[in-house]
Amino acid sequence: MIGGGTGDWDVPVGGMGRVSAELERAAREAGAELRTGATVTAVTAGGEVALDSGERLHGRLVLSGVTPAVLQSLLAAGGEETPDAAGISIDDGVIRPEGAQLKVNMLLRRLPRLRDESVDPHAAFAGTFHINETLTQLDAAYATARDGGVPDPLPAEIYCHSLTDPSILGPDLQAEGAQTLTLFGLHVPHRLVAEHGVTREELLAAARRSLDSVLAEPIADCLYTASDGTPCIEARTTADLEDSLGMTGGDIFHGTLSWPWAEDDEPLETPAQRWGVATAFPRVLVCGSGARRGGAVSGIGGHNAAMAAIERLG
Numbered sequence: 001m002i003g004g005g006t007g008d009w010d011v012p013v014g015g016m017g018r019v020s021a022e023l024e025r026a027a028r029e030a031g032a033e034l035r036t037g038a039t040v041t042a043v044t045a046g047g048e049v050a051l052d053s054g055e056r057l058h059g060r061l062v063l064s065g066v067t068p069a070v071l072q073s074l075l076a077a078g079g080e081e082t083p084d085a086a087g088i089s090i091d092d093g094v095i096r097p098e099g100a101q102l103k104v105n106m107l108l109r110r111l112p113r114l115r116d117e118s119v120d121p122h123a124a125f126a127g128t129f130h131i132n133e134t135l136t137q138l139d140a141a142y143a144t145a146r147d148g149g150v151p152d153p154l155p156a157e158i159y160c161h162s163l164t165d166p167s168i169l170g171p172d173l174q175a176e177g178a179q180t181l182t183l184f185g186l187h188v189p190h191r192l193v194a195e196h197g198v199t200r201e202e203l204l205a206a207a208r209r210s211l212d213s214v215l216a217e218p219i220a221d222c223l224y225t226a227s228d229g230t231p232c233i234e235a236r237t238t239a240d241l242e243d244s245l246g247m248t249g250g251d252i253f254h255g256t257l258s259w260p261w262a263e264d265d266e267p268l269e270t271p272a273q274r275w276g277v278a279t280a281f282p283r284v285l286v287c288g289s290g291a292r293r294g295g296a297v298s299g300i301g302g303h304n305a306a307m308a309a310i311e312r313l314g
């Protein structure tokens with residue numbers, strides 16, 4: 001959306017995995033050695049990285065793609081003291097970021113009928129479809145979540161990626177008319193799950209109620225059924241993201257995103273500082289969404305860390 005300037009959704013042909021695969025191909029061709037399934041257990045300021053296998057790697061630079069908060073704990077395990085998250089001040093000094101979203105993935109037999117019959121579902125679902133997201137509803141949802149409750153109705157957005165790019169489904173599912181539907185629920189701060197005991201099932205139920213409120217039929221009637229008889233719907237909470245991906249607090253951006261330019265008062269003495277990838281330790285750089293000057297799925301942090309490394313190492 002950012003690059004094109006038209007508001008169109010641009011998606012990689014073959015899905016995001018295709019982007020990773022191309023990066024892998026380019027890296028291998030350039031002589032990189034890739035190691036997967038290796039958990040890092042500690043990092044030192046001197047460029048040593050310890051793996052869960054017991055192996056220790058040494059680099060002139062360490063480029064870290066984990067969240068600043070995870071990097072801080074890895075540096076602590078390496079015996080280093082950090083004033084804040086690896087020297088990166090996020091959320092005005094708050095070290096632990098907090099995500100506030102729920103993700104629901106669905107596979108549908110067909111698109112649902114809309115309550116507003118004047119709108120063709122294929123047109124409605126082709127872009128971002130906003131549900132219960134008026135300013136009043138967002139305000140009310142924020143207040144409910146702040147007080148420890150699950151917003152009802154849950155503000156949400158849905159996307160039907162298979163309408164934009166049918167190639168994400170196999171030929172059989174395409175021929176059957178199946179569609180993917182993904183719901184992004186808002187105002188569900190991690191503390192609801194982490195502190196108030198709200199379950200994944202409760203959040204999924206709230207999301208389904210919200211979605212059903214704009215449909216002429218329950219979404220349950222449109223869900224594809226897996227071969228074991230279960231409906232194809234899954235919810236991912238902030239806790240799920242923290243557990244499976246190390247996204248601290250389920251914050252999908254590793255902390256608050258920043259603008260892609262330096263502020264007037266920022267120190268810009270080293271390449272790492274200029275590219276927005278510096279930590280408190282000169283040999284440790286951030287290369288993920290926790291970098292300054294951009295983040296999220298943009299890859300800007302990776303690009304900038306590579307540029308800083310090239311400038312530094314020549």
Ligand SMILES: Cc1cc2nc3c(=O)[nH]c(=O)nc-3n(C[C@H](O)[C@H](O)[C@H](O)COP(=O)(O)OP(=O)(O)OC[C@H]3O[C@@H](n4cnc5c(N)ncnc54)[C@H](O)[C@@H]3O)c2cc1C
Binds near residue numbers: 066254287290295296
């Ligand atoms: C549901 C959802 C929807 C999103 N939608 C959008 C969107 O529309 N637009 C957008 O721009 N962004 C979106 N994002 C955010 C975007 O996906 C992330 O910001 C992006 O993936 C961050 O990339 P990254 O490489 O910096 O970090 P990550 O993708 O978090 O990768 C970090 C990697 O480090 C690994 N790791 C963690 N700890 C260790 C360890 N100790 N040892 C070894 N490996 C470790 C993790 O397993 C993970 O693979 C969304 C995210 C989610 C979850």
